[in-house]
Amino acid sequence: MVPMELKESLARMEFTREKRLKEDYPQISEDEKSVLIKQNHPDFVDGGVCELLTGPNKGDCAPKELVELLQGNSLVDPDVVDLESVDYDVDVLVVGSGGAGATAALSAHENGAKVMLVTKFGFFDSDTVKFQGGIQAACKPNDSPVIHYLDTIGGGFFDNIPDLVEVMVRDAPSVIQWLESLGCIFDKEADGTLRTEFGEGTSRKRVHNARGCLGMEIVRNLYDELCNRGIPVLEYLPVIELITDDIAQVAGAILINLESKKEAIRIRAKTLVLATGGDGQLHYQEFPCADHYGAMADGLALAYRVGAKSLLLDAIQYIPTGIIFPEQMVGQPIDEKVRRLGAKFANNRGEQFIYHLETDDVLTSAIIRECKNGFGVKTPKGLNGIWLDTPMIEVLHGPGTIQRELPSIYNEFKTFNIDISKEPILVYSSHYFSNGGIKIDSQGATSIPNLYAAGKVCGGVHGRHLLRDNLLLDGIVFGRRAGKAAAERAKEVKLGKLTLEHVRKWRIELKRSGLEKRSISPKLIPDYATHGKVIRADWLRRERFEIRKEEERPRLKEVDIKEIEPILNEILDTSAPPVARARLLSKRGLSVDNKLDIMENVIGAKTCLGCGNCNDVCPIVAREPHRRERTQERTSMALETILLDAEECDRCYACIIACPQVDTSIKYYVVNRRMIEVISWLDSRIGDKDEPDLDLFIEEALS
Amino acid sequence: MMLKREIVLKKKAVYELSQLTPSLKQVLTVYPELLKCQVCNKCTMSCPQDINVMEYISHTLHGEIAEVADKSFNCMMCGLCAERCSGGLAPYHIALLCRRLYGRYLLPPSHDLSDFVAEIEGGRFDKELSELKKMEVKELRRRYNERDIVP
Numbered sequence: 001m002v003p004m005e006l007k008e009s010l011a012r013m014e015f016t017r018e019k020r021l022k023e024d025y026p027q028i029s030e031d032e033k034s035v036l037i038k039q040n041h042p043d044f045v046d047g048g049v050c051e052l053l054t055g056p057n058k059g060d061c062a063p064k065e066l067v068e069l070l071q072g073n074s075l076v077d078p079d080v081v082d083l084e085s086v087d088y089d090v091d092v093l094v095v096g097s098g099g100a101g102a103t104a105a106l107s108a109h110e111n112g113a114k115v116m117l118v119t120k121f122g123f124f125d126s127d128t129v130k131f132q133g134g135i136q137a138a139c140k141p142n143d144s145p146v147i148h149y150l151d152t153i154g155g156g157f158f159d160n161i162p163d164l165v166e167v168m169v170r171d172a173p174s175v176i177q178w179l180e181s182l183g184c185i186f187d188k189e190a191d192g193t194l195r196t197e198f199g200e201g202t203s204r205k206r207v208h209n210a211r212g213c214l215g216m217e218i219v220r221n222l223y224d225e226l227c228n229r230g231i232p233v234l235e236y237l238p239v240i241e242l243i244t245d246d247i248a249q250v251a252g253a254i255l256i257n258l259e260s261k262k263e264a265i266r267i268r269a270k271t272l273v274l275a276t277g278g279d280g281q282l283h284y285q286e287f288p289c290a291d292h293y294g295a296m297a298d299g300l301a302l303a304y305r306v307g308a309k310s311l312l313l314d315a316i317q318y319i320p321t322g323i324i325f326p327e328q329m330v331g332q333p334i335d336e337k338v339r340r341l342g343a344k345f346a347n348n349r350g351e352q353f354i355y356h357l358e359t360d361d362v363l364t365s366a367i368i369r370e371c372k373n374g375f376g377v378k379t380p381k382g383l384n385g386i387w388l389d390t391p392m393i394e395v396l397h398g399p400g401t402i403q404r405e406l407p408s409i410y411n412e413f414k415t416f417n418i419d420i421s422k423e424p425i426l427v428y429s430s431h432y433f434s435n436g437g438i439k440i441d442s443q444g445a446t447s448i449p450n451l452y453a454a455g456k457v458c459g460g461v462h463g464r465h466l467l468r469d470n471l472l473l474d475g476i477v478f479g480r481r482a483g484k485a486a487a488e489r490a491k492e493v494k495l496g497k498l499t500l501e502h503v504r505k506w507r508i509e510l511k512r513s514g515l516e517k518r519s520i521s522p523k524l525i526p527d528y529a530t531h532g533k534v535i536r537a538d539w540l541r542r543e544r545f546e547i548r549k550e551e552e553r554p555r556l557k558e559v560d561i562k563e564i565e566p567i568l569n570e571i572l573d574t575s576a577p578p579v580a581r582a583r584l585l586s587k588r589g590l591s592v593d594n595k596l597d598i599m600e601n602v603i604g605a606k607t608c609l610g611c612g613n614c615n616d617v618c619p620i621v622a623r624e625p626h627r628r629e630r631t632q633e634r635t636s637m638a639l640e641t642i643l644l645d646a647e648e649c650d651r652c653y654a655c656i657i658a659c660p661q662v663d664t665s666i667k668y669y670v671v672n673r674r675m676i677e678v679i680s681w682l683d684s685r686i687g688d689k690d691e692p693d694l695d696l697f698i699e700e701a702l703s
Numbered sequence: 704m705m706l707k708r709e710i711v712l713k714k715k716a717v718y719e720l721s722q723l724t725p726s727l728k729q730v731l732t733v734y735p736e737l738l739k740c741q742v743c744n745k746c747t748m749s750c751p752q753d754i755n756v757m758e759y760i761s762h763t764l765h766g767e768i769a770e771v772a773d774k775s776f777n778c779m780m781c782g783l784c785a786e787r788c789s790g791g792l793a794p795y796h797i798a799l800l801c802r803r804l805y806g807r808y809l810l811p812p813s814h815d816l817s818d819f820v821a822e823i824e825g826g827r828f829d830k831e832l833s834e835l836k837k838m839e840v841k842e843l844r845r846r847y848n849e850r851d852i853v854p
Contacts (some may be wrong), residue, residue, distance in 0.1 A: 054849055124779070124780055129779070132844045138819075139813075139815065139816050139817075140815075142853065144831075145823065145828050145832065146828055146831045146832060146835065147850065148833065149835055150843075150846060150847055150850055151830060151847075151850075153835075153843065153847070154843075154844070154848075154850075155845030158840045158843055158844065162835075162836040163836070166832050166836055169832075170823060170828070170832070173816060173819050173820045173823060174820050174823070176816060176826075177816055177817065177820055180806065180807070180812075180813070180816075181807065182720075182803070182806075182807075183720060183802065183805075183806035183807040184802070184806055185772060185776070185802060185805065185806040185810065188810060188811070188813065190811070191811060192810070192811030192812055192813045192814065193813055193815060194813050194815075194816060203850050203851065203852040203853065204853050205853065211776055213776075213777070216779060216780075217776075218779050220778075221799075221803060221806075223780070224796075224799055224800075224803065225720075227715055227717065228717050228718055228719065228720070230717070364752030477826070519763060610748070610749070611787070612745070633748075634748070
């Protein structure tokens with residue numbers, strides 16, 4: 001279903017479809033291309049990229065948002081932190097719970113280290129879980145690591161670091177073997193040979209998959225193995241600063257409890273593996289992105305402050321076709337296959353403006369130009385986009401082609417009631433991947449002793465252009481290597497006295513460069529979620545930095561009974577189940593959303609949990625069980641349906657008391673003010689002659 | 704020490720995959736509460752992925768591990784089924800155990816892969832790879848553009 005705002009433009013586009021089908025739009029010349037790209041491509045926008053003024057990469061260029069993050073102030077005041085004692089003491093500390101982090105933890109444990117894994121949100125909050133691509137590994141007779149190497153380095157425009165690529169292609173088949181031994185179910189033929197497909201930029205059939213959700217399959221197996229080995233996983237605890245010792249080795253980290261936002265935890269670790277993921281949520285030049293909510297380049301900022309070198313920070317990859325409608329899918333990339341099958345672009349007047357099989361750079365620039373000139377289609381959310389005419393595929397190749405060739409995209413739109421074989425998709429250029437990151441060697445070690453890194457936070461493996469199916473491979477290969485190297489290093493390393501000297505030095509350096517009024521880093525949560533007020537730079541400065549003190553947790557906001565007393569009374573007097581309306585009056589809800597209520601701005605969702613408690617306690621339903629057959633649902637709304645023609649609700653208010661989503665203040669009110677009436681009324685009812693005598697029942701039951 | 708919530712609540716059993724066998728008896732020794740299923744269907748109704756949870760639990764009780772692996776494949780480990788379960792089961796952990804048993808023991812092994820790994824470790828491609836690593840960009844670009852693409 002397309003909303004009203006888009007109907008007009010859609011009608012115009014459908015009107016011109018026949019014309020566009022016949023039309024052969026010419027490819028543009030090389031000169032026009034370079035002008036188009038120079039004027040519109042995000043890489044050439046004034047002020048989009050600027051120079052780093054301080055730190056290990058001084059003089060390099062990076063996107064403005066990233067520069068601001070890297071040159072930020074620390075959240076920790078080194079003068080008030082007591083590092084004499086620590087809360088945990090481990091061999092290897094792994095930061096991040098995605099594919100790379102979980103693999104690193106497991107591999108370090110295999111090599112005999114005492115490991116701990118910490119993560120910013122829940123364990124399953126990672127990009128790997130969302131990843132829909134496959135994993136490349138050369139294992140067929142006509143294929144070899146050599147061809148894989150050539151594909152990868154050519155795809156990355158020859159800027160890849162040869163050592164890293166070699167390690168990756170050489171380890172790829174053994175990674176598949178390792179994952180199989182963990183119990184991962186890959187797509188296979190009946191006789192056990194692995195089924196492979198073509199991927200982006202591959203010259204052989206080399207991409208393995210697991211029914212389109214390989215990322216999830218890998219992470220859940222790793223999770224199970226982590227639990228079985230008893231590796232502690234600490235959730236909702238982001239790292240806000242690294243600790244060094246007196247000879248400038250990394251020696252641990254300071255974490256903050258994301259829920260209370262005050263309680264800090266110090267961990268001493270002999271080695272530390274950073275696997276914190278990408279940086280899409282920094283939203284370079286406000287482009288949409290497909291990354292997870294927590295992809296804020298935290299690890300990059302932490303490592304930069306300690307002095308670890310980074311590389312290729314300006315190599316940002318954009319994809320021309322990112323979804324911008326429906327809202328839930330904003331930023332998600334659409335495969336090039338859609339265009340190769342024959343889907344063409346159209347602006348809001350239904351005109352084609354570019355040949356649909358140009359290179360990514362040209363298409364990105366053309367789409368941006370079109371929207372800049374006012375030919376974009378405005379979505380209800382206010383974003384601009386361009387139609388990608390998918391119904392053309394059906395016209396060209398016959399009905400049913402989309403469902404057969406592009407099942408995952410088709411099904412995903414189907415959940416939002418959009419049939420892409422009949423309705424086109426709205427797209428706009430979106431941020432796809434940042435190729436830059438921390439510089440590592442083939443063992444995952446950075447330029448700072450004891451600090452290792454793996455996954456998206458590193459740079460150099462993919463050069464300037466990522467081939468999608470190499471991403472998961474990169475994470476797992478270097479996760480394994482970094483974990484092993486970290487465990488081995490932990491056996492021999494001797495830590496000195498813990499300090500935060502590097503934070504002091506950093507502050508002085510910022511002052512010298514005139515940057516001390518910069519924002520804070522790491523940011524942890526995207527700007528649009530904090531509204532600039534929740535995370536403050538003075539978190540740990542204003543309050544005394546008292547460690548592990550049991551602070552009072554912020555109380556959940558509850559509705560003030562005085563405000564709603566009249567309407568609550570009316571609800572309670574009505575002869576219908578009051579639970580649904582009492583729930584709507586409440587301010588909090590024990591919903592899934594509430595679990596994420598780490599920032600104060602998230603509104604407790606008003607949707608019913610559907611736990612069925614109110615249905616279970618209702619005396620009318622218990623008396624007349626046939627009423628249950630009316631509906632399968634067990635929500636509070638369903639209770640109203642069940643009791644629709646009941647003569648009168650008993651008004652026992654048991655449903656309100658049983659509901660986990662009703663505020664306690666309302667429950668107190670009901671118990672203190674209303675229950676006495678209810679009990680006396682029920683009492684009188686028992687005395688009624690019409691009602692059966694309770695005592696008789698009990699006597700019968702006992703005999 | 705703060706462990707994963709499920710372990711603390713004893714919903715997730717701890718086991719060593721390499722010492723298990725893919726049988727019903729084994730699943731029951733790891734998760735004995737499987738027998739407590741009350742067939743209330745709360746789990747199926749709560750599943751956001753539209754998996755028929757109760758169905759695969761009954762498949763487990765019949766020892767059809769391959770069937771469970773197939774039917775539960777879209778699970779995203781949210782744990783809503785375990786939260787609602789009136790019998791105290793954790794269906795998503797049971798399904799994960801079955802999938803791992805299936806992936807490790809019941810799926811036919813890929814012999815070509817193990818041969819290939821042995822070849823790589825034997826150093827079959829070492830020479831070619833080290834040549835490519837030292838190659839100039841110009842030569843590398845020529846090789847890249849001239850590589851044959853299997854149709």
